[in-house]
Amino acid sequence: MSAISDPEILANSALTGRSRLSQLSVSKLVIWALVLFLCVTPFALIIAVSFGEKIEGASWEWGFSLANYQRVFVGANWPEEVTFLYLQNLYYSLYYAVLAAILAVLSAFPFTYLMTGLSRRAQSAWLVFILSSLSLSEVFIVMGWDVLLSNRSGLPMVVKETGLTDWLKAVGWFDTLREWGLANPRNVKFKTSVFATVLTMSYLVWPYAVILLYPPLSRMDRSMVEAAQTMGAGPWTVMRTVILPAVRLPLFGATLLLFVFLLGVYVTVSVFAEPAKQTMAVSVYSAVRGATLNAPFGAAQAVILLITAGVFLVLGQWMSRRAAT
Amino acid sequence: MTGMNRRSLLKSASSVAGLAAASSVIGSPLIAQERSLKIGSYGGYFEDSFKSHVYPAFTEATGIKVESVTQPNSADWLVTMTQATQAGTVPADLSLYGRATMIKASRVGGLLSPLDVKAMPATSNMDPYFVFEDTTGAIGVGAMSWFTSMVINPEEVDAPASWAEFWDSSKYEASLGLPRNFNALFLDIVAATFFDGAETFSTKDGIIALVEKAAEIKPNVALWWSAESQMEQAMKNTDIIGGQYYLDVSNLMALDGFPIQAVFPKEGNPQDYGSWCLSSLSDKGDEAAAFINFTSDPAVQALMSRKIGTAPLVPQSKTDLTDEEFAFVSGTPSIKPAYEAYLDNETFIKETWDKMLAGA
Numbered sequence: 001m002s003a004i005s006d007p008e009i010l011a012n013s014a015l016t017g018r019s020r021l022s023q024l025s026v027s028k029l030v031i032w033a034l035v036l037f038l039c040v041t042p043f044a045l046i047i048a049v050s051f052g053e054k055i056e057g058a059s060w061e062w063g064f065s066l067a068n069y070q071r072v073f074v075g076a077n078w079p080e081e082v083t084f085l086y087l088q089n090l091y092y093s094l095y096y097a098v099l100a101a102i103l104a105v106l107s108a109f110p111f112t113y114l115m116t117g118l119s120r121r122a123q124s125a126w127l128v129f130i131l132s133s134l135s136l137s138e139v140f141i142v143m144g145w146d147v148l149l150s151n152r153s154g155l156p157m158v159v160k161e162t163g164l165t166d167w168l169k170a171v172g173w174f175d176t177l178r179e180w181g182l183a184n185p186r187n188v189k190f191k192t193s194v195f196a197t198v199l200t201m202s203y204l205v206w207p208y209a210v211i212l213l214y215p216p217l218s219r220m221d222r223s224m225v226e227a228a229q230t231m232g233a234g235p236w237t238v239m240r241t242v243i244l245p246a247v248r249l250p251l252f253g254a255t256l257l258l259f260v261f262l263l264g265v266y267v268t269v270s271v272f273a274e275p276a277k278q279t280m281a282v283s284v285y286s287a288v289r290g291a292t293l294n295a296p297f298g299a300a301q302a303v304i305l306l307i308t309a310g311v312f313l314v315l316g317q318w319m320s321r322r323a324a325t
Numbered sequence: 326m327t328g329m330n331r332r333s334l335l336k337s338a339s340s341v342a343g344l345a346a347a348s349s350v351i352g353s354p355l356i357a358q359e360r361s362l363k364i365g366s367y368g369g370y371f372e373d374s375f376k377s378h379v380y381p382a383f384t385e386a387t388g389i390k391v392e393s394v395t396q397p398n399s400a401d402w403l404v405t406m407t408q409a410t411q412a413g414t415v416p417a418d419l420s421l422y423g424r425a426t427m428i429k430a431s432r433v434g435g436l437l438s439p440l441d442v443k444a445m446p447a448t449s450n451m452d453p454y455f456v457f458e459d460t461t462g463a464i465g466v467g468a469m470s471w472f473t474s475m476v477i478n479p480e481e482v483d484a485p486a487s488w489a490e491f492w493d494s495s496k497y498e499a500s501l502g503l504p505r506n507f508n509a510l511f512l513d514i515v516a517a518t519f520f521d522g523a524e525t526f527s528t529k530d531g532i533i534a535l536v537e538k539a540a541e542i543k544p545n546v547a548l549w550w551s552a553e554s555q556m557e558q559a560m561k562n563t564d565i566i567g568g569q570y571y572l573d574v575s576n577l578m579a580l581d582g583f584p585i586q587a588v589f590p591k592e593g594n595p596q597d598y599g600s601w602c603l604s605s606l607s608d609k610g611d612e613a614a615a616f617i618n619f620t621s622d623p624a625v626q627a628l629m630s631r632k633i634g635t636a637p638l639v640p641q642s643k644t645d646l647t648d649e650e651f652a653f654v655s656g657t658p659s660i661k662p663a664y665e666a667y668l669d670n671e672t673f674i675k676e677t678w679d680k681m682l683a684g685a
Contacts, residue, residue, distance in 0.1 A: 057668035058432035059407065076676050085680050150562035184499035184547060186481075191564060192548065275505055275549045275682035283679075291400040291425065291508050292671050293407075293433075 043306075050303050052296035059293045068300035086283060086301060090308065093279040096194075096269065097262035100201035105255045107202070108209035113243070115210075116218040127214065130207045138204060138267045145200045146271060149190040156187050181274075196272040201265055205258045212257065216250035249320055256316040260309050280305050360389045362612040365396035365420030371633060378632040383619050389612050399426040399599070403436075410436055410606060418607035419616060421468055421599040424457070425508065425664045430602065431459040432668070438603045439464055444614035447621035450639040457600060465600030466617050469626070469635035472572035472656065473510055474587040474594040481566040484588045488518040491567065497545040502556050502568030505549035507678035508667050510595035510660070511569060515539050517592045517660045526666035532674055540681045549682065560585050573634030576653050593658030598638065630654045 053063035075083035115126050148154045159165050165187050168174040177183035182193060190196045220243070228238045244251075266281045273279070280301055287298035364380070366372045372395055380391040394417040396402045403426050409415045422430060430436045439462025442448060448456055448466055455467030475491075477484060482496060491497055503511055515535050516525045525531040547565050550556040557574065559565045561583050572594065575587040601620070603613045619625055626637040627644035636655035637644055667674060 054672065055432075057671060058429060058434075075680075076672050083676070083680050085676070085683050088683055146558060147562075150558065151564045152562040154562075178499070181499070186500075189499065189547060189564065191559075270551055271555060275679075276684045278683075286506075289401050289404055290506065290675075291429075291667075292675055293400070293404060293429070294672070 046299045046302055049295055050299035054294050054296060060296050068297045071297060072300055072304050086280070089278060089280040089283045090304065092273070092277050093263050093281065093305065094308070096197055096201055096279060097259045099198045100205065100262050101255045101258035103198060104202040104205045104209040104258055105213070105251060108206055108213055109251065112210050112213040112217050116214070130210050134207050138265070141204055142200060142267050142271050145196065145203070146191070149196055151187060151189065156189060160187050192272055192274040194273070194277060197269060200268045200272055201262055204265065204268065205261060208258060208261070209254055212254040213247070213250060216247050220246055249324060252316070252320055252323070256313065260313060263305060263309055360612055361392060362389055362419060362609050362616055363392045363394050363417045364616065365394040365402065365417035367398065367421065368395040374633040378628060379620070379625065382625070382628070383616060386619060387615050389615060394420070396420055399423040403430055406436060406604065407433065410604070413606070415604045415606045417604065418609040419601050419603055419613045422465060422602045423597060423599055425667055427457060427465045427600050427602055428664060428668055431464055436605055437464040438605045438607060438610065440466060440603055440617065441610060441614050444611070445618040445621060447618045450621060450623055450643055452638070455598065455638050465602045466621065467638040468599045468601045468620060469629050469633070470596055470598035470638050471635055472594045472596050472659070473569055474572040474575060475590055476560065476568055476570045476575045476585050476587050478560070478563065478566040478584045479586040480584045484586065485590055487590050488514050488592050491545065492542050494544055497567060499545065499547045500566045501542070501546045502548040502550055502559050502565040502570070503546050504569060505551045505682070507675045510597065510662050512536070512539060512678070513595050513660050513662045514569070514592065516663070523661060523663035523666070526663040529670070529673060532670065532677060536677045536681045572656070573654055577634060589656040593660050594656065595662055596636070596659035597662060
């Protein structure tokens, strides 16, 4: 009582309070400055570059031109000629990312569910294994699948050696594969194809899918599953009516995150996708680092890709909020 | 107290700096003898060969030490060097530029420093075409040359007499590997095979005709490669049975027993070459001239042909290369790329080409 009324102590505590406040605001300021520098500066730079002007035969210069954005939508020779080449690239960016993200989550889900049913020891062993596989870079993974899908040492060799190729030729399905671009006159081929691209992309993010799904699945109350089973529900009914509704949101969130991550995949697409089905990330790279040195056009495409990813994230947020209420 | 410490520290620091400065003045004649040069070359086998065969011979001949710098292909390197020049320090004094990239660097301006041709008498051995001059002077001197060649798998097909055979789907359906980039000289092959050569590039209609002809080969192409290693693996794994690839690498692969054979059809193969270019920020003009003079010597050109697999820029008669050695790295006829056209219409050619590939 007397301590509180003592003016000196009161002043002291006020002082420490103020210095704590200023300390807090300084550290906050530093963090904000860091965030601004690390996140906003690159974006600002890309946006600024995207308005630059290309000098034909040389490099580019700063400017304020909307020509690069116009080119993304209708091509460089508009209005004499219209091309949707870059929108087609954007379409394939979305196409591969959606397919591969869904495939990764769909295949990681049963695996993770079964994993959470194992003993603690086995679970942590699996998690460590999966985490360590993240250290493989995209380049290594692509190299690996490149070998696995090649004619002399991979899957096509297996198909040929087991006589499957001859059988396919005998029953006439081989010609259908040739029409689909999955065979040459000698054997089946998987490079380049949508199949190889999506497969490698989903393989690339599969460990992330497991890691994203592990917390919600391991937190899930198993007694609900047991209750459903004792009441006579079969495994499929349990999955459909108990497990899936419980983890609906994490499943959706994981797919969305992997989708956005996959929008920027470069090596996989440039190796496994034919030029007709390559993505905006490849087009951005060839504009910026390729022979034309057209950084502004690359930046404009990057901005469009960024906006697209943003739109999908906002839509996803909105949908999951609706689903939650 | 702390102030005192700080001050005395500063004092001692400045005296150390002074001492260092003094010693550098005293030692300067000694240091000047240690002449050196940073030289960029394409990484991997190429750079390794330079490091073990060319640079040591140069250091022995001139006393100038070489620091090897790894550079990616020259278009990528131009981006790096442009940014480095803006930042004020460059990673290499002398580096390799393809002719198209060199012309581009010249048009960008401020990146390259003119070379002193008088200090390089050995350059008279090569065709003046390989000494490139712009308004500032000679900014690039030919270093070595290379062919991208027709290749086939000799176990599957016979050597074609003409590039035109690659358009034949009954033989090559989904079986070829061609470069993906518009400026990888495949259009020059199309021009030499079906049109009037480099002349055809001079009009937009000509370019469209070239690209339309190239479009007809699409059903036969299984791989549009962008990285060299893709094509190498695809030939080794027999994913494809023919295409366009570097002559020297193809011959090396054949020596290693892989099913690949380089072919000079009647139209020939495109010949490209690299130039030594000096960075505008470098003060090693004399050392650079000494090095270029060294590599322009027919004996060194022959050494590079033998050890690195590049085609010499001097006539075979001036070198001691045997016919067999010469055929390993070179051949006739050679298709000269339409360099200027690729630059003057670059956006148009790139987009027309990309559209063709994308079917858009």
